[in-house]
Amino acid sequence: MATPRGGEAQASGTKRNYDDVNKHKQPSLPGMKSGCDESSELQLEAFTHFWPWLEDALPGCVAIPPLARTHMITLADYGCSEGGNSRKQFRLIQEALRKGGALEAEHGAPALQLILNDLPTNNWARCVSNFVTGEGAPAAPDNYTVSLAPKSFYSALVAPAGTVHLGVAICAMIWLSSPPAGSAKDGICHLDGGEETRNNFKRQADADVDAFLRLRAVEFAPGGLLFIVVPSRMGSSSCTTALYAPIHDAASELAAKGEIDASLLEDLVMPSYIWEVEELEAAAMRASREWEVLQRGTASLTHLLDKFRADGDAAAYAHTVVGTFRGFGEPVVRNRLGLNDATTKRLFAHAEELVTASPGNYELRNVVSAVLLRRATARRSTSLDM
């Protein structure tokens, strides 16, 4: 079994009514901030850590029908964002497929189709540039094609039934489909809220992951692999110490000066979920007729913190951690706190000042969990004839 790379790893190894899925709420996210490609190191670090699982499993996956017989291998990236990381991930997958012999069929190589999925509000122009028109876009021979699926992965299929062979959802399911009711005095994460807030978030997260797996079960071919990586926690450790806490601390100080509405701040709980790997595994067990768990694990990755410890540049460290939060969280914070341009600027500048002054209070541990699931192959009906 392949061991994930680096970090303090802890690896271990129903079909329902389709209307249920369609009833699921649309997400209320304003979308990522433009330019988030530049602040997505943590997502790539998480993918890279768990990549050996997928690299190892791919040859086995391509050796079984229907992949062994297909003329089109379909990969889906759920929550691709601007595509900078997706492109790097895609190259690794393409290489592993090539090594596994999947791209060398007897009667001509099968075509490779990549479906890029994100919310309609995503920066699709940047994504197309990353994959098709821009410098360094993967070479586009005749047998390679990209399609865009601008829709919520909680409420829609991105491909016809039974056609997807490999799917990745890297740090995308941190976002819930809609913001659960909640408030928190000491932070902006559901983990900082009271029991009711935490329960509301957990209920929503469970419903969302169930909807996600039901939809993927429809669009996946038997034997297909689904690789999910999510921000997670290990005891009390999570990425929120460095990413969410400085924003909350800076906002509290601006609220004390009357620049931010304190009651809005108390009601601001990011509509995101910090998972435990057991919760992902439990979701796969609830859908065990469709999904089999091949791998599961959690790791605490520290390359940005290690870099800061090596170079001691607190201002650069602060800029990176606050920039990472801004990449995904700025539109939400701005919207929910009703901030204008000037206050938004002051808020994030002050968050950087706090981290620069006391980096020890905001240590970045990129705690992530992953599961590698396989779409169950069709069961034969049992014959009672002897």
Ligand SMILES: C[S@@+](CC[C@H](N)C(=O)[O-])C[C@H]1O[C@@H](n2cnc3c(N)ncnc32)[C@H](O)[C@@H]1O
């Ligand atoms: C943190 S980014 C991760 C980007 C990329 N996967 C990577 O590895 O860098 C999460 C992405 O998931 C997208 N996302 C969140 N909820 C979504 C949903 N319901 N449907 C589709 N995409 C969603 C966000 O818009 C965002 O672009």
